[in-house]
């Protein structure tokens with residue numbers, strides 16, 4: 001059995017490519033040490049994302065199987081651990097806040113936020129676009145939307161590193177999750193006494209008026225939106241900036257035609273796959289995936305990253321190619337009922353980030369190697385060192 005956790009953390013796309021070519025479905029050791037299956041080819045991953053026989057609720061896991069993060073019950077009652085009809089009800093409520101219209105309405109605000117960060121960068125010769133731009137931008141946007149006080153925002157990075165890092169220990173994860181839970185409980189209590197114009201206050205009101213969201217559902221939704229909302233987005237932003245800064249011709253063409261920036265973001269989403277794996281699923285009955293029998297109760301990981309670079313689906317998949325006719329068919333935001341609720345926001349953030357850096361720092365150049373976070377779940381740059389007005393070294 002392959003211990004993908006360790007191997008993947010350092011070269012996820014290489015490991016996935018080898019596994020995808022060796023076969024469509026592999027027995028693996030999951031990040032929590034339990035046995036699981038990994039699905040690698042586009043057709044099977046796509047089918048798996050929409051297959052109701054692959055459920056997200058952990059009650060379908062066989063005894064002694066998947067353990068995962070062992071979240072406290074109040075945080076476990078989240079969308080990514082639910083199937084219909086519970087999922088349908090909660091998704092409808094949360095979805096009201098993330099309509100494409102509402103997100104498009106945030107454009108001006110997001111532009112200003114990116115400009116303000118660029119103003120801060122402008123005082124420096126060398127910056128790290130992950131630490132100094134992508135992360136604060138993405139944390140700032142989702143925090144503003146949800147109504148998280150500025151003082152708490154720095155904690156998120158520490159929390160996600162402690163939970164998602166490849167060296168995360170069970171004890172470390174448990175302690176961090178307890179800290180996060182206490183934070184969300186305090187935040188929601190504060191919103192309850194003093195509601196604001198933010199999304200969390202709106203969700204509390206929706207609950208109190210119509211008794212629609214339980215206390216646990218509220219806490220876990222807050223947790224999910226913040227947690228899911230900034231890490232993946234920061235990674236998509238940083239990845240888009242890296243692609244732009246790594247190719248002079250591409251940068252020149254984006255300067256002439258900024259309308260092509262969304263195409264870059266979309267292609268980076270495919271190529272990079274910020275969420276390497278879809279949320280783990282459990283077979284509710286005996287199923288066959290890619291011709292391999294999977295017994296009921298077994299854990300299944302659908303590899304978004306492997307699917308997005310499957311040569312059976314995408315021509316020369318390892319290239320970032322803005323002319324690719326089928327980029328939009330990537331699976332980076334999932335598909336079906338669990339399709340990412342934050343996709344319009346994440347796309348807008350990445351577009352505006354590229355546009356701002358391109359406009360404000362036309363001569364920005366990378367002066368040192370980039371580094372990546374060792375993680376089995378997310379693909380993210382740990383640093384992107386850039387000289388703002390300098391020359392290429």
Ligand code: HEM
Nearest residue numbers: 079228229232233274278279333334338340341342345346
């Ligand atoms: C503001 C940013 C974001 C927010 C608030 C957000 C939030 C969410 C939420 C709440 C879900 C669960 C939806 C459901 O079960 O109905 C979800 C699913 C998902 N998100 Fe996001 N997300 C964001 C950004 C991203 C980014 C940048 C990526 C990767 C490119 C991503 C990848 C995914 C994937 C793959 C799923 C589906 C998982 C599955 O079916 O297994 N998200 N997101």
